[in-house]
Amino acid sequence: MAKKNAFYAQSGGVTAVINASACGVIETARKHKDKIGKVYAGRNGIIGALTEDLIDTTKESDEAIAALRYTPSGAFGSCRYKLKSLEANKREYERLIEVFKAHNIGYFFYNGGGDSADTCFKVSQLSEAMGYPIQAIHVPKTVDNDLPITDCCPGFGSVAKYIAVSTLEASYDVRSMAKTSTKVFVLEVMGRHAGWIAAAGGLVEDQGIPVVILFPEVEFNQEAFLAKVDANVKKHGFCTVVVSEGCHYPDGRFLAEQGTRDAFGHAQLGGAAPVVANMIKDALGHKFHWAVADYLQRAARHVASKTDVKQAYQLGKAAVELALKGHNSVMPTVDRVSDAPYKYKIGMAPLAKVANVEKMMPKDFITKDGFGITAKCKRYLTPLIQGEDYPPYADGLPTYVTLKNVAVAKKLKEFKV
Amino acid sequence: MAKKNAFYAQSGGVTAVINASACGVIETARKHKDKIGKVYAGRNGIIGALTEDLIDTTKESDEAIAALRYTPSGAFGSCRYKLKSLEANKREYERLIEVFKAHNIGYFFYNGGGDSADTCFKVSQLSEAMGYPIQAIHVPKTVDNDLPITDCCPGFGSVAKYIAVSTLEASYDVRSMAKTSTKVFVLEVMGRHAGWIAAAGGLVEDQGIPVVILFPEVEFNQEAFLAKVDANVKKHGFCTVVVSEGCHYPDGRFLAEQGTRDAFGHAQLGGAAPVVANMIKDALGHKFHWAVADYLQRAARHVASKTDVKQAYQLGKAAVELALKGHNSVMPTVDRVSDAPYKYKIGMAPLAKVANVEKMMPKDFITKDGFGITAKCKRYLTPLIQGEDYPPYADGLPTYVTLKNVAVAKKLKEFKV
Numbered sequence: 001m002a003k004k005n006a007f008y009a010q011s012g013g014v015t016a017v018i019n020a021s022a023c024g025v026i027e028t029a030r031k032h033k034d035k036i037g038k039v040y041a042g043r044n045g046i047i048g049a050l051t052e053d054l055i056d057t058t059k060e061s062d063e064a065i066a067a068l069r070y071t072p073s074g075a076f077g078s079c080r081y082k083l084k085s086l087e088a089n090k091r092e093y094e095r096l097i098e099v100f101k102a103h104n105i106g107y108f109f110y111n112g113g114g115d116s117a118d119t120c121f122k123v124s125q126l127s128e129a130m131g132y133p134i135q136a137i138h139v140p141k142t143v144d145n146d147l148p149i150t151d152c153c154p155g156f157g158s159v160a161k162y163i164a165v166s167t168l169e170a171s172y173d174v175r176s177m178a179k180t181s182t183k184v185f186v187l188e189v190m191g192r193h194a195g196w197i198a199a200a201g202g203l204v205e206d207q208g209i210p211v212v213i214l215f216p217e218v219e220f221n222q223e224a225f226l227a228k229v230d231a232n233v234k235k236h237g238f239c240t241v242v243v244s245e246g247c248h249y250p251d252g253r254f255l256a257e258q259g260t261r262d263a264f265g266h267a268q269l270g271g272a273a274p275v276v277a278n279m280i281k282d283a284l285g286h287k288f289h290w291a292v293a294d295y296l297q298r299a300a301r302h303v304a305s306k307t308d309v310k311q312a313y314q315l316g317k318a319a320v321e322l323a324l325k326g327h328n329s330v331m332p333t334v335d336r337v338s339d340a341p342y343k344y345k346i347g348m349a350p351l352a353k354v355a356n357v358e359k360m361m362p363k364d365f366i367t368k369d370g371f372g373i374t375a376k377c378k379r380y381l382t383p384l385i386q387g388e389d390y391p392p393y394a395d396g397l398p399t400y401v402t403l404k405n406v407a408v409a410k411k412l413k414e415f416k417v
Numbered sequence: 418m419a420k421k422n423a424f425y426a427q428s429g430g431v432t433a434v435i436n437a438s439a440c441g442v443i444e445t446a447r448k449h450k451d452k453i454g455k456v457y458a459g460r461n462g463i464i465g466a467l468t469e470d471l472i473d474t475t476k477e478s479d480e481a482i483a484a485l486r487y488t489p490s491g492a493f494g495s496c497r498y499k500l501k502s503l504e505a506n507k508r509e510y511e512r513l514i515e516v517f518k519a520h521n522i523g524y525f526f527y528n529g530g531g532d533s534a535d536t537c538f539k540v541s542q543l544s545e546a547m548g549y550p551i552q553a554i555h556v557p558k559t560v561d562n563d564l565p566i567t568d569c570c571p572g573f574g575s576v577a578k579y580i581a582v583s584t585l586e587a588s589y590d591v592r593s594m595a596k597t598s599t600k601v602f603v604l605e606v607m608g609r610h611a612g613w614i615a616a617a618g619g620l621v622e623d624q625g626i627p628v629v630i631l632f633p634e635v636e637f638n639q640e641a642f643l644a645k646v647d648a649n650v651k652k653h654g655f656c657t658v659v660v661s662e663g664c665h666y667p668d669g670r671f672l673a674e675q676g677t678r679d680a681f682g683h684a685q686l687g688g689a690a691p692v693v694a695n696m697i698k699d700a701l702g703h704k705f706h707w708a709v710a711d712y713l714q715r716a717a718r719h720v721a722s723k724t725d726v727k728q729a730y731q732l733g734k735a736a737v738e739l740a741l742k743g744h745n746s747v748m749p750t751v752d753r754v755s756d757a758p759y760k761y762k763i764g765m766a767p768l769a770k771v772a773n774v775e776k777m778m779p780k781d782f783i784t785k786d787g788f789g790i791t792a793k794c795k796r797y798l799t800p801l802i803q804g805e806d807y808p809p810y811a812d813g814l815p816t817y818v819t820l821k822n823v824a825v826a827k828k829l830k831e832f833k834v
Contacts (some may be wrong), residue, residue, distance in 0.1 A: 385813035
């Protein structure tokens with residue numbers, strides 16, 4: 001049988017290193033032209049496959065593909081589009097297979113988090129049922145670090161480094177100002193369900209910074225929280241608070257949902273940080289500043305973790321190598337061997353065990369009072385933020401690449417998503 | 418007469434490079450031990466002088482002082498404490514002179530913005546009147562970039578670089594997501610009166626990013642703003658907005674003041690970014706994300722501008738050299754010679770011309786529609802963000818220094834501030 005083409009797509013929220021995985025996939029495929037034809041990428045993720053909007057990556061130079069290694073965001077576009085169950089929407093899964101068949105695609109590399117692992121798993125099941133063989137390999141990616149089996153997820157190490165560095169720098173700032181001005185600095189970070197990103201703020205404690213962390217895994221206790229902040233201000237003169245966007249009250253209500261209304265009576269969408277900051281001001285009277293990092297944290301390729309960039313590339317590379325070895329319905333993983341010195345191997349997990357499983361922070365990673373991280377957690381996190389991997393700069397700005405993203409000619413009828 | 422000691426203090430909001438100026442002052446003073454005795458630093462700025470809480474910098478090793486060059490924040494503590502006019506509070510100015518006299522201080526190096534230039538000027542006037550000679554030299558520092566005469570202010574170049582890099586990265590992110598998710602990203606930046614920091618967001622336009630800037634110098638026109646954002650989304654699929662905290666309506670009301678109330682009826686303090694984001698959502702229906710950089714921007718030494726770090730050091734060094742040449746009541750300045758290649762000289766300005774003058778963005782730096790920066794502005798800004806000057810790292814985090822800050826024994830009676 002003639003050699004098959006490959007399809008690669010990016011899914012869900014993008015990261016500082018998802019393109020490094022794309023680089024790993026494409027560069028490795030280019031090294032095996034005897035076995036893999038062209039690599040097509042989905043324009044805007046899986047939607048590109050459904051609408052037959054494929055990008056021909058062979059139109060990109062080796063230099064442009066190499067530049068993906070240091071370019072944040074999703075170079076081919078990503079999307080938030082969850083395919084429903086096979087029963088509920090068989091039509092979409094069948095369309096994927098049709099598109100793959102029309103373009104002689106035999107390899108499906110899907111780069112995303114839990115939802116995309118599930119989609120990838122279903123595609124492999126359906127391709128079997130439909131008699132058109134597709135090797136479906138999931139490439140892990142999520143700043144939330146919540147995929148099972150793999151020790152960590154590409155994207156997380158860099159956002160953790162960004163949060164740790166930013167927490168350190170802002171804490172030095174507030175320490176300088178605390179005598180007459182700001183005494184409490186509140187930083188809001190991502191993490192709707194899992195507190196991995198917030199945990200990274202705790203890494204600066206060893207540098208003498210008092211940090212109070214509000215995890216989504218711990219129900220918010222306002223009294224205990226205020227007492228902890230006040231004790232820090234009394235002892236150190238200042239306090240830093242890292243609040244996860246997913247921090248919530250015992251009744252499940254997010255801190256950010258304060259039922260505030262604007263002048264027109266509209267519900268006001270705010271962040272958790274200003275809510276926490278105002279709470280401290282009201283109860284304790286301390287002057288505050290707050291920041292919401294939002295996209296800045298997950299896009300911050302300028303301060304990416306070298307470990308993370310390396311692993312993102314390795315997992316993209318491993319995905320292709322697993323496919324070439326004949327594997328299907330699997331995900332390459334990071335298997336930690338030791339903390340210090342940090343050693344790991346690239347392993348493999350069956351998608352059946354990855355799909356729909358969410359990995360939360362282990363209980364013994366959070367201190368008993370619920371506001372900090374344990375030594376065990378620090379041992380886990382520290383290797384993941386190690387090393388710097390700076391992008392090249394010109395005229396003061398990183399020279400990130402924007403690809404040409406040339407479309408492949410369509411062969412099928414239009415399909416509405 | 419015996420050689421005099423020097424006093425150095427940091428004033429107002431700290432920056433990523435104010436310690437580089439401190440490094441320039443102290444290292445240069447250490448090279449002239451024949452003429453300058455000890456360098457004392459004010460603990461928490463000028464309050465340290467008023468309360469006779471002086472730090473003996475001779476207790477710090479050369480290595481620790483050298484590390485100031487790459488450590489953000491104010492290593493000796495800063496303060497927001499504006500001395501009133503000589504008439505209104507002669508008592509405080511006289512106290513400063515008393516403390517200087519008690520500790521044989523003949524050089525006053527004050528590192529700050531407009532207010533501290535004014536204080537520095539008044540100290541030089543009073544020392545003359547009181548017959549105790551003090552050479553008062555102001556070392557410029559402000560992320561707001563609003564001091565007159567000097568072409569730019571240390572601290573600004575690094576915050577401008579942070580904002581430009583962050584705007585670029587977050588814009589790449591939203592561009593990836595725009596097909597099915599976020600179409601507008603709003604970043605709030607510092608700048609209550611002057612839009613220099615917001616202007617830096619415009620530097621990414623040449624990389625194909627549509628950016629709408631809201632300056633404090635331009636009265637907010639909601640209709641024109643929404644039309645501009647919508648046109649960008651229609652043309653590019655996405656839009657980035659950089660909003661200055663000082664952006665306001667024609668009646669002077671800040672965008673951030675929306676008269677919102679929480680569940681208890683308290684006025685809710687929010688940022689301008691969520692207000693702008695919700696305005697776009699309400700009028701145009703576009704999904705948004707927003708970030709508030711706050712302290713992260715001015716503390717971001719990890720992505721400092723090499724030009725800025727160098728100038729901060731040079732101006733600290735120049736301050737000492739000017740003092741040694743007998744100057745008084747002056748401020749060293751950056752005098753631009755050419756844009757490209759960027760050349761400048763270190764000059765000098767009399768404090769009488771610096772104090773109480775605020776430099777806003779020139780009109781020809783802002784585009785006619787009020788939402789962007791001109792080519793002239795880009796020529797001005799580009800050199801200021803050039804070059805990278807990374808701090809050293811260990812275990813994934815920058816190894817910023819925390820000084821010992823040993824107190825000098827007091828000689829005077831207590832003084833209440």
